[in-house]
Amino acid sequence: MSRIDAVLEAARARLKRLPASDLPAALADGAVLVDIRPAAQRTAEGEHPDALVIERNHLEWRCDPTSDARIPQAVGDDVYWVILCSEGYTSSLAAAALLDLGLHRSTDVIGGYRALAAAGLV
Numbered sequence: 001m002s003r004i005d006a007v008l009e010a011a012r013a014r015l016k017r018l019p020a021s022d023l024p025a026a027l028a029d030g031a032v033l034v035d036i037r038p039a040a041q042r043t044a045e046g047e048h049p050d051a052l053v054i055e056r057n058h059l060e061w062r063c064d065p066t067s068d069a070r071i072p073q074a075v076g077d078d079v080y081w082v083i084l085c086s087e088g089y090t091s092s093l094a095a096a097a098l099l100d101l102g103l104h105r106s107t108d109v110i111g112g113y114r115a116l117a118a119a120g121l122v
Helices: 003-013 020-028 041-047 056-063 090-100 113-116
Strands: 032-035 081-084
Touching: 003 090, 020 032, 020 041, 020 081, 020 113, 041 113, 081 090, 081 113
Parallel strands: 032 081
Antiparallel strands: none
């Protein structure tokens, strides 16, 4: 196993990952969907209408409720953050980074945007 595969496996072991089909219920329950894909990927693949766009290199600063660079939705450690990337790999690492900040309700979408598109959810 490669080192990055081991890191990914460890990150996912800490998450309660969200199947694409469960995203609508999570959003109805107050989840904040964050799309971390770069602009070129969003242009090529499409966008989810309910997603906040925060590219990966800004994520921790925008979601940390103690950061001066936080977004208005970053009101505390109980925010239900659902991270979205293209296929559900980078989002797992990003959600684990939010866990490291103490944002204990952070997770990602299994299969990413492509799984949402395949399920007709975008």
